[in-house]
Amino acid sequence: MKKFITGNHAVSFGAKISRAEVIAAYPITPQTEIVEKLSEMVASGELKAKFAKVESEHSALAACIGASAAGCRSFTATSSQGLALMHEMLHWASGARLPIVMANVNRAMAPPWNVWSDQTDSLAQRDTGWIQFYCESNQEIVDTIIQAYRISEKVNLPAMVVLDAFILSHTSEPVDVPEQKKVDRFLPSYDPKYKLDIDQPHAFGGLVNPEWYYEFRYKIACSMEEARGLINEVGKEFGKQFGRNYGLVEKYRSNDADVILVVSGSLSSTAKEAVDRVRKKGRKAGLVRIRAFRPFPKEEIRKLAKKAGVIGVLDRNISFGNEGIFFSEIKSALYSQKRKPLVYGFVVGLGGRDVRCKDIEKMIDSLYKKQGLKKDINWIGLKK
């Protein structure tokens, strides 16, 4: 059913049609609408779930962990400081192998206070063992939540679905909310083999000495590898059933491109427009959108780099003391390759600073000329 909804409500509908059974959340700007909508849905009986209105984000994820361990499909949503407060429990969820799905509305970290878009919050969770998806549109948000459950429950790892603050969270777009019956066929109910069950008492997450801990971590790494294949597989199957295909990456006019932009999130739409404009001027620019950041799409990036001579990576984030995080990851994926393209990093749009089409056109231009570009970070539009 077509609805004209915000990114936040797309999250709420995504959780609803995925039949989340326990929702625990704490409000934080700009995520609040997700929680409000879900509260309404639960209160009206439209969604048969238990909504735990907890006293902090830390408790929100702790409650989801308890619920998931007891065999329920669990959901939460957060943003920025809230995600940082949850950090400890992010490790707990993946370590306990619980397929919780969480939406994170990408927002900058304080101080100074800033509620606008910036990826540093979720990218700081890179090593917590969560699958991470970065969405471009409200449609993709709904679709990704459904797929995230399907993938997570197969590999027993939690997944984070990320959307940009305000650019997506508070912007309405037409969204096709899939029919419940079709979603039920695509996403069977959650029935874990191992759970807190009085008929089969087991202890979960207890003390493990060095003799075994290493193997537990290895298994998480293996499951992440399994997720890598599954994201493409489930994305294709979703395409067959719902008409919209997804994968680890999305390629846009990249097959014959000599210069390639690597982007993520809603910035991709602006970048696609910039690619179209420079194409009209006869330049063979292309684009790759990274949809899954964890597991990282190494092979896809390597394949593209075989053809392109120059890659420009747009980061709406910064790892202080180094550079943009996607930029580091792209270079790291290419290091083992014989043919290494030139890779340049652009840090853009921190704290919700607008990134316009003409800004990206200029970046593409500079990638062609290779003039005035720094090897590591190029800060775009910085006030003097």
Added chain:
Amino acid sequence: MKLTIPEKEILNPGHLACQGCGAALAMRYALKALGRKTIIVLPACCWTVIDGPFPYSSAGVPLFHTAFETAASCGAGVNAALEVKGKNEVTVLSWAGDGGTMDIGIQALSGAAERGDNLIYVCYDNEAYMNTGIQRSSSTPHGSWTSTTPVKAFKKGPKKNMIEIMAAHKIPYSVSASISHPEDFIAKLQIAKQLKGVKFMQILSPCPAGWKYPSNLTVKIAKLAIETCIFPLYEVKQGRYKVKKPANKKPVSEYLKLQGRFRHLTGEEIDEIQKNTDQVWKELLKKEKVFG
């Protein structure tokens, strides 16, 4: 002879508690009272170790190890799942030490109490962070040595009064208990099991290593805590106070002198503790009179 404590053991032998551990006894009694239809949520505490390392578990019921400050919130999640699945016969037991309850875990516990999440929360109170090596907690009593309140700067000020804090949340049941009074503890657990909401129980669980006494004295010391009224045994049930009065109230010095953690105290300091204990006891009896 009629035994009043259930004979059936759920806690398995082979757990890793120290000799004379009060917390091991506390869990043994709790499981006897609550039975096998119980799920334990366990944050970081001595019991994380006591239950046994992977792949062993001594609890005998499903147990989920969770992060330090989440005994209540994780328990709330388990309870939510049971509600969704319609498993109303299962008791959720959040089981934490005094650090995980009164310090780092108090926010989550307060939240759960306010929401009315259905769980029994037992704080086994050994009056310090024993699992990390006897550091002071907000439950450490006045005058006590710990590894972070050395003799020259022993713990000043009273224990945090968690039973009153929880009673102020208007939860249905906020009680103290002691491993020296298992019948009382079991009876309270059985009452707690029947009530909806957060039921808070603080059980005094002496720790031979942390309190510095020979391990055969655990029960005796716990008993003296009750008899000297330094750890009064009482309940606040739906706002009504009921206090257990010792037949012969003993001086606190009898309790203090058995424990190395109080060895440094002067006569004057012990008198001060006696005075404070009497004052708190008097206040408690007054509360019982007014709200009994």
